[in-house]
Amino acid sequence: MNNHTGGRKLILLLLLVPLVAVLVPEFYNRSNPSIGGMPFFYWWQLLWIAGVAICVGIVYLVTRRAR
Amino acid sequence: MIPKFNGLEFGIVVAMFAVVAVLGFLATRWRRAGPLASVEEWGLGGRRFGTAVSWFLLGGDLYTAYTFVAVPALLFGTGAAGFFAVPYTIAVFPLVMFVAARMWSVCHEHGYATAAEFVRGRHGSAILALLVAITGIVATMPYIALQLTGIRAVIETIGIGGDWPLWVAFAVLAVYTFTSGLRAPAMVAFVKDILIYVMVLVAVIYIPYKLGGYDVIFHGAQSALAAKGYSTLLSGSQYLGYTTLALGSALALFLYPHAVTGVLASRSRDVVKKNMSLLPAYSLMLGFIALLGYMALAAHVKPVGGTAAKPDTTTIVPVLFNTEFPHWFAGLAFGAIVIGALVPAAIMAIAAANTFARDIYKPYIRPGASAREEGLVSQIVSVVLKLGAVGVIVGLKLTFALEFQLIGGVIVIQILPSVVLGLYTRWYHRWALVVGWIVGMGLSVYMLYITPSTTTAHFGSASFAFSSWGIHTKMTIWTGIVGVVANLVVATALTPLLARLPRGRDETSPGDYGEAEAPPIPFGPGPVVGQT
Numbered sequence: 001m002n003n004h005t006g007g008r009k010l011i012l013l014l015l016l017v018p019l020v021a022v023l024v025p026e027f028y029n030r031s032n033p034s035i036g037g038m039p040f041f042y043w044w045q046l047l048w049i050a051g052v053a054i055c056v057g058i059v060y061l062v063t064r065r066a067r
Numbered sequence: 068m069i070p071k072f073n074g075l076e077f078g079i080v081v082a083m084f085a086v087v088a089v090l091g092f093l094a095t096r097w098r099r100a101g102p103l104a105s106v107e108e109w110g111l112g113g114r115r116f117g118t119a120v121s122w123f124l125l126g127g128d129l130y131t132a133y134t135f136v137a138v139p140a141l142l143f144g145t146g147a148a149g150f151f152a153v154p155y156t157i158a159v160f161p162l163v164m165f166v167a168a169r170m171w172s173v174c175h176e177h178g179y180a181t182a183a184e185f186v187r188g189r190h191g192s193a194i195l196a197l198l199v200a201i202t203g204i205v206a207t208m209p210y211i212a213l214q215l216t217g218i219r220a221v222i223e224t225i226g227i228g229g230d231w232p233l234w235v236a237f238a239v240l241a242v243y244t245f246t247s248g249l250r251a252p253a254m255v256a257f258v259k260d261i262l263i264y265v266m267v268l269v270a271v272i273y274i275p276y277k278l279g280g281y282d283v284i285f286h287g288a289q290s291a292l293a294a295k296g297y298s299t300l301l302s303g304s305q306y307l308g309y310t311t312l313a314l315g316s317a318l319a320l321f322l323y324p325h326a327v328t329g330v331l332a333s334r335s336r337d338v339v340k341k342n343m344s345l346l347p348a349y350s351l352m353l354g355f356i357a358l359l360g361y362m363a364l365a366a367h368v369k370p371v372g373g374t375a376a377k378p379d380t381t382t383i384v385p386v387l388f389n390t391e392f393p394h395w396f397a398g399l400a401f402g403a404i405v406i407g408a409l410v411p412a413a414i415m416a417i418a419a420a421n422t423f424a425r426d427i428y429k430p431y432i433r434p435g436a437s438a439r440e441e442g443l444v445s446q447i448v449s450v451v452l453k454l455g456a457v458g459v460i461v462g463l464k465l466t467f468a469l470e471f472q473l474i475g476g477v478i479v480i481q482i483l484p485s486v487v488l489g490l491y492t493r494w495y496h497r498w499a500l501v502v503g504w505i506v507g508m509g510l511s512v513y514m515l516y517i518t519p520s521t522t523t524a525h526f527g528s529a530s531f532a533f534s535s536w537g538i539h540t541k542m543t544i545w546t547g548i549v550g551v552v553a554n555l556v557v558a559t560a561l562t563p564l565l566a567r568l569p570r571g572r573d574e575t576s577p578g579d580y581g582e583a584e585a586p587p588i589p590f591g592p593g594p595v596v597g598q599t
Binding site: 022039049051057060064 | 147153157158160161281282300301305306309345348354358
């Protein structure tokens with residue numbers, strides 16, 4: 001354990017971001033703006049697949065170095 | 068209605084199946100360090116899979132035939148609500164990242180092979196462990212059966228009416244799983260995933276090109292859905308059902324025995340955590356496959372099989388491939404779907420069999436069983452489970468295969484307090500957890516029982532309509548969330564009340580939950596499988 005424990009705990013909040021982004025349909029249940037004919041509802045959720053990989057990836061890298 | 072038999076497609080599927088069967092048998096020899104006949108080697112692949120093999124194994128394990136068949140069928144039938152599979156497979160990774168890592172560490176330290184074994188060690192309660200074991204096995208059964216509906220959809224599309232191909236496929240699967248254990252699906256998963264990725268890439272580019280773009284697809288789907296009273300967007304009354312179904316499914320996923328097996332087969336805690344950020348690649352594939360349901364609507368695909376009044380909508384993806392692609396490509400895609408069903412079915416049967424051997428056979432039937440005997444019991448039970456699943460599925464005809472899996476999720480989430488909270492705290496009293504399980508499970512089964520579908524009076528859906536309780540609304544909620552909240556409330560309220568009853572002995576210690584790496588391999592310096 002070193003002095004940066006608090007900062008590393010904070011990074012765990014990153015895990016909440018994709019949860020809020022895809023579990024609250026009030027935010028994204030609409031057609032516009034659409035991309036290439038795909039309604040917002042669909043491309044927003046598909047986009048967050050990349051989002052979750054990045055968020056979890058960052059948390060992985062940070063908590064790995066923490067050891 | 069069964070379409071005309073297609074010999075070319077049938078031949079390609081049979082050839083691909085044969086290649087996979089040979090691979091499955093060869094896997095017996097794949098970098099093995101010790102004797103095969105034990106739960107450790109046969110059922111967990113020696114706990115030596117590195118990042119790459121674990122990625123394929125967990126991907127093949129968690130993204131199952133329901134991905135290719137049931138999710139598109141749900142979008143085809145009910146529109147936007149079926150897309151819940153995408154938020155579900157997004158939410159699961161941030162939720163389970165640290166839980167799975169702690170699970171790996173404590174199980175590795177104590178040699179646990181199942182969640183029930185951990186519960187017995189942590190809470191010191193044989194009853195609670197037995198409940199967890201039975202819950203896991205019961206919840207896995209419909210999941211194995213769901214894989215079969217994927218194979219049957221392909222068989223019907225090729226133009227074979229009988230059930231004999233299902234028996235043949237599962238008999239071969241049972242034999243090579245018996246001999247090779249977890250290594251067989253791990254090896255086959257490579258082939259499966261490469262095939263599936265190619266198939267999906269081609270499909271999501273070529274089909275929209277042929278149909279005139281995603282614009283046309285979504286408009287076509289919207290008008291087809293509107294005629295049935297559905298839409299490509301959610302209605303306000305669907306929000307709660309959508310969110311709870313996605314969240315609950317995500318919480319339930321890693322409680323299944325086959326998911327635990329996939330995690331525990333990893334070489335290190337680091338491999339488990341790393342894969343939580345690599346596995347979403349499969350979710351992207353799932354998302355695009357889901358949209359095949361809309362492509363089928365826009366292309367006016369008519370499902371085959373089933374009855375005239377109740378066609379088998381799980382066939383829409385195979386039929387779509389049949390109408391939009393040349394037969395040789397459709398044949399390859401069908402082979403991929405069949406193999407994609409065999410991989411998870413094998414892992415599920417192995418995981419449930421491990422649970423039976425470790426948590427029912429050894430404690431209750433033969434307390435003195437050796438590791439070899441335990442392994443043999445596990446091998447035999449895996450065969451029985453597979454053939455049992457075929458028997459169940461041949462007797463049932465289903466409109467929405469996915470409801471099968473959703474009911475399994477409602478059941479399995481009831482072990483969340485014992486397993487997941489157990490990984491973090493010893494505060495809960497073992498008897499409070501037992502009573503919580505009874506209340507949560509009882510309530511869930513009752514709610515499932517009073518939920519009708521269009522064709523059955525009971526167990527029709529895992530989405531519970533509040534109107535069943537006389538509440539005047541169109542809102543629904545995923546049944547499992549209600550059950551597990553009741554479970555948690557009871558367990559939390561009873562724990563202080565039961566303080567005078569003796570607590571179980573906890574054989575784990577706080578340091579066990581953070582252990583990072585595997586110690587040297589007990590059978591000597593064998594090479595590490597798939598190390599990266």
